[in-house]
Amino acid sequence: MSLASETIRHQGSRAPARLVAGLLGGLLVAGFALPFVAFLWRAGSVALWETLAEPATRTAIRNSLLTAPVATGIATALGVPLAYVLARASFVGKRVVEALVILPLVVPPVVGGALLLSVVGRFTPLGAAAASAGVPLTDSLLGVILAQTFVAAPFVVITARAGFAAVDERLEQASRSLGHGPIATFTNVSLPLARGAIVAGIVLTFARATGEFGATMMVAYNPRTMPTQLWVAFISGGIDAIVPLAVALLTITLAVLALVRRVARVPTVVDA
Amino acid sequence: MTGVERTRDRAVADRDGDETPALEVDGLSHRYGRTQALTDVSVAAAPGELIALLGPSGCGKTTLVQAIAGHLHPTAGQVALHGTTVTTVPPESRGVGVVFQRSTLYPHMTVAENVAYGLAAQGVPDETRAERVRRYLELVELTHLRAASPDALSGGQARRVELARALAPEPDVLVLDEPLSALDRRLRVRLRDEITRIQRTTGVTTLFVTHDQADAMTVADRLVVMRDGTVAATGTPRALYESPPNRFTARFLGRSNELAGRVVDDDVGRALGDAASDDELDLVRVAVGETRFVVPDTAPKTDRVLVHVRPEAVRVAAAGVGDDRERTDRNGSDHDAESGGPNADRDATVSLDGTVARVADAGSRYDVHVSLDSATAIDEGLETPRAVDSPPTVTAECTRCRLAAGDRVRIAFDGRDVSVFPWSTERAESGGAGDPVR
Numbered sequence: 170m171s172l173a174s175e176t177i178r179h180q181g182s183r184a185p186a187r188l189v190a191g192l193l194g195g196l197l198v199a200g201f202a203l204p205f206v207a208f209l210w211r212a213g214s215v216a217l218w219e220t221l222a223e224p225a226t227r228t229a230i231r232n233s234l235l236t237a238p239v240a241t242g243i244a245t246a247l248g249v250p251l252a253y254v255l256a257r258a259s260f261v262g263k264r265v266v267e268a269l270v271i272l273p274l275v276v277p278p279v280v281g282g283a284l285l286l287s288v289v290g291r292f293t294p295l296g297a298a299a300a301s302a303g304v305p306l307t308d309s310l311l312g313v314i315l316a317q318t319f320v321a322a323p324f325v326v327i328t329a330r331a332g333f334a335a336v337d338e339r340l341e342q343a344s345r346s347l348g349h350g351p352i353a354t355f356t357n358v359s360l361p362l363a364r365g366a367i368v369a370g371i372v373l374t375f376a377r378a379t380g381e382f383g384a385t386m387m388v389a390y391n392p393r394t395m396p397t398q399l400w401v402a403f404i405s406g407g408i409d410a411i412v413p414l415a416v417a418l419l420t421i422t423l424a425v426l427a428l429v430r431r432v433a434r435v436p437t438v439v440d441a
Numbered sequence: 442m443t444g445v446e447r448t449r450d451r452a453v454a455d456r457d458g459d460e461t462p463a464l465e466v467d468g469l470s471h472r473y474g475r476t477q478a479l480t481d482v483s484v485a486a487a488p489g490e491l492i493a494l495l496g497p498s499g500c501g502k503t504t505l506v507q508a509i510a511g512h513l514h515p516t517a518g519q520v521a522l523h524g525t526t527v528t529t530v531p532p533e534s535r536g537v538g539v540v541f542q543r544s545t546l547y548p549h550m551t552v553a554e555n556v557a558y559g560l561a562a563q564g565v566p567d568e569t570r571a572e573r574v575r576r577y578l579e580l581v582e583l584t585h586l587r588a589a590s591p592d593a594l595s596g597g598q599a600r601r602v603e604l605a606r607a608l609a610p611e612p613d614v615l616v617l618d619e620p621l622s623a624l625d626r627r628l629r630v631r632l633r634d635e636i637t638r639i640q641r642t643t644g645v646t647t648l649f650v651t652h653d654q655a656d657a658m659t660v661a662d663r664l665v666v667m668r669d670g671t672v673a674a675t676g677t678p679r680a681l682y683e684s685p686p687n688r689f690t691a692r693f694l695g696r697s698n699e700l701a702g703r704v705v706d707d708d709v710g711r712a713l714g715d716a717a718s719d720d721e722l723d724l725v726r727v728a729v730g731e732t733r734f735v736v737p738d739t740a741p742k743t744d745r746v747l748v749h750v751r752p753e754a755v756r757v758a759a760a761g762v763g764d765d766r767e768r769t770d771r772n773g774s775d776h777d778a779e780s781g782g783p784n785a786d787r788d789a790t791v792s793l794d795g796t797v798a799r800v801a802d803a804g805s806r807y808d809v810h811v812s813l814d815s816a817t818a819i820d821e822g823l824e825t826p827r828a829v830d831s832p833p834t835v836t837a838e839c840t841r842c843r844l845a846a847g848d849r850v851r852i853a854f855d856g857r858d859v860s861v862f863p864w865s866t867e868r869a870e871s872g873g874a875g876d877p878v879r
Contacts, residue, residue: 342512343545345532348562348610357558361549 212412220413229398230417236310236394237378240317244325244374249367252329253359257338274323281320282387289315289388312389320384321377325370332366333359369429376425380418461524463488463646464509464614469518471504478504479515479670486614486646486663488523491637493657493678494650496667497693502650505667506618509648510539522613533562538607538645542619544599546591552602553578553587559610577605580639597628604636608643615640615647621656633659654694658682666690682751684737688862691749698755698835702729702748702861727861734789734856745864754858755837757809760794760849792853797844798834809837809844811852 220226255267273281289296289306299306306312336359344354360367382396390397395418402410462485471479479501486492496502507513509520511532520528527535538559546555553574560570578584581601591599600620607615620636621629637660640647651657657664658678666674666681666689674681674690685691688699706726724735729748794814801808813833835852844850 337543337545339541339543340545340547342510342532343539343541344558345512346510346535346537346539347559347606348533349558350531350533353562358547362547 208412208415211409212416215409215412217413217416221417225393225398226414229393229395229414232310232313232392233379233395236313236317237375240314240321240378241371241375243314243318244322245371248322248326249329252326253333253355255326256330256333270323270326273320278320278381278383279387282316282384285315285319285384285388308389308391310392313385313392313394316384316388317378317381320381321374324373324377325367328370328373329363329367332363335366336362372425372429376422379421460487462486462521463490463523464648465521466505466509467519467521469505469508469515469520471508471513471515477670482518482670482672484665484672486648488646489644491640491647491649491660491662492665493661494648494665494667495654495657495693496652498652500667501670502667503618506539506616506648506650509614510537510616511535536613538610538612538615540603540607540617540620542622544591544603546599546602546606548591551587552583552589552591552594555591555602556606556609559606563610573609577609580608580642581605596624597632600624600632601635604639608639608645612645615645616650617647618650619652621651621653629656636660658694666693684860685749688747688749691860691862696752696836698750698752700729700748700750700833700835702727702746703744704746705733725861729791732789732791734791734859736856736859736861746861747864749860749862750854750858752808752836753838755835755852755854757811757837757839757842757844757850757852759844760851789856790853791856792851793835794849794851795835797846797848797850799846800844806838806840807842809839809842811835811837811850
């Protein structure tokens with residue numbers, strides 16, 4: 170009897186709690202959905218294709234699709250080995266390295282851009298040397314890539330690191346004992362087994378690099394990428410002016426997120 | 442399977458010739474930060490030998506395995522394979538095959554690809570490789586699963602594939618680190634037998650690491666017992682079981698009764714003078730109660746000793762029945778011990794009275810737990826020993842006795858079945874006679 174009443178009371182106390190949680194959560198979801206729907210509503214009333222065909226817009230899309238993959242490539246080539254080291258090795262100063270990896274995530278992108286400028290800016294030794302050599306590090310596609318890499322690289326490092334950490338170290342030891350050296354073991358065992366996480370990290374990095382605005386604006390306001398072009402369009406023409414480019418950016422981002430969901434048991438942007 | 446057997450022949454030939462150990466660990470010590478994991482461990486395995494490394498968890502077995510396989514740089518000491526020091530050689534250049542406790546099969550490869558993995562590193566040509574994979578899968582009787590994914594294998598099958606994968610590159614030494622621990626009892630016994638068969642077939646020098654004394658004693662040519670990062674005992678399973686060199690080994694390898702004894706003559710050999718053989722020089726005369734007998738000297742010179750005897754060496758009979766009484770009268774008296782030589786003393790029979798406390802039916806036998814009448818009966822002239830249960834309890838095995846709790850009984854055992862250890866007041870941590878059947 171007491172058991173039955175317990176159960177009933179249990180359910181009785183749980184139902185309102187769920188209701189409250191649902192209401193609060195629903196409010197937030199509505200907060201996400203409403204602007205999205207309202208914004209897309211405008212898309213129907215503006216000249217989508219005409220705007221996308223304009224030279225400035227096309228250049229911005231082209232620049233973005235050019236720089237983001239390169240930034241992602243650099244972040245991957247350097248970030249995956251770093252992720253492996255962080256997952257496996259213990260060394261003095263590891264905490265510092267970990268903190269540095271997180272830094273671009275927690276620093277506002279504009280500040281990140283300022284940090285970069287203090288190294289590669291036109292009046293710094295490095296920036297001046299590069300500019301005189303004909304490869305300016307600011308206001309160039311290279312500058313865009315630098316800014317994108319700085320801001321987006323942590324995603325691949327953090328995600329890949331979690332992937333490597335999930336691979337049992339004994340599997341690598343077995344590979345060594347079977348006659349394969351450390352590099353062969355990495356490519357034969359560690360890399361394939363952490364593949365899902367690494368791909369997810371790459372995709373997230375790409376999404377972040379494509380949408381990067383703050384640091385890019387500081388380091389390379391020109392040439393325009395999609396986000397900087399969006400800003401320019403907004404200043405001159407208000408919300409309606411940015412709808413076409415925003416839709417294009419959203420499309421790319423959504424395609425990328427769909428890819429993440431397909432490829433891996435998703436560590437989403439929020440997790441990272 | 443002929444090719445597999447050839448290896449065995451080679452190993453046997455090696456053994457007949459020069460006795461360079463296939464594996465030699467010399468004075469190995471290792472510490473993790475402040476924790477000392479191994480202290481001066483030395484182990485050697487002759488070519489083709491199967492050595493079991495036995496010890497409780499946390500005794501340093503895995504650290505030793507990691508050092509032998511090359512996954513860890515020991516703080517001190519050397520590892521040598523066939524006389525070549527390999528202490529700083531990376532694992533891929535050692536020729537030490539390893540099977541870990543948990544499965545390390547590669548989930549992104551098929552069974553056959555897993556077995557071939559080690560051959561790829563050696564640059565074995567494709568056609569030889571396929572042949573070798575087939576041969577080793579045949580050895581573990583899993584040829585039909587060659588195309589399967591490791592995820593589809595049962596626990597036992599996965600173990601066998603790992604064994605084939607470790608053996609296929611034909612390593613000098615095979616290290617099995619707790620290979621059976623994750624399996625259930627029945628499967629474990631079957632796989633244990635199979636490992637022994639495969640080891641005999643291939644003749645690969647093998648180090649079998651386990652915490653299970655039954656596994657160790659069944660498979661091993663030789664046993665290395667470890668405790669707290671040191672080697673506690675080395676020898677054949679039978680020798681270590683029957684005459685353990687120390688209390689830890691006695692208790693770890695099986696059940697042990699411990700009684701208090703005292704040393705009445707710590708140098709039997711001297712009394713014999715020139716007539717003494719080498720063996721006899723290392724004898725002590727010990728008394729349990731009024732019975733004196735001679736045992737090999739494994740205890741430092743102390744007055745008191747712990748007398749260890751296995752339950753199966755203890756006879757039990759209802760008081761006043763049977764011939765134990767007469768034998769005790771004949772051998773147990775002092776004049777006999779004085780007149781006879783040390784060998785006569787070894788036949789002495791200790792016999793003690795007590796009451797049955799409990800009878801446990803273990804199926805193939807009964808375990809009779811007997812409370813001895815008094816501590817002073819076995820330890821005259823000394824204060825009541827603390828380490829021995831008070832009143833002391835002795836476990837005897839019998840197959841056909843009809844005894845019940847409360848019966849008056851007499852237990853008896855022979856001096857030859859006894860080992861003596863230094864007196865200790867600490868309680869042993871494992872393997873007491875009162876423990877459930879293991």
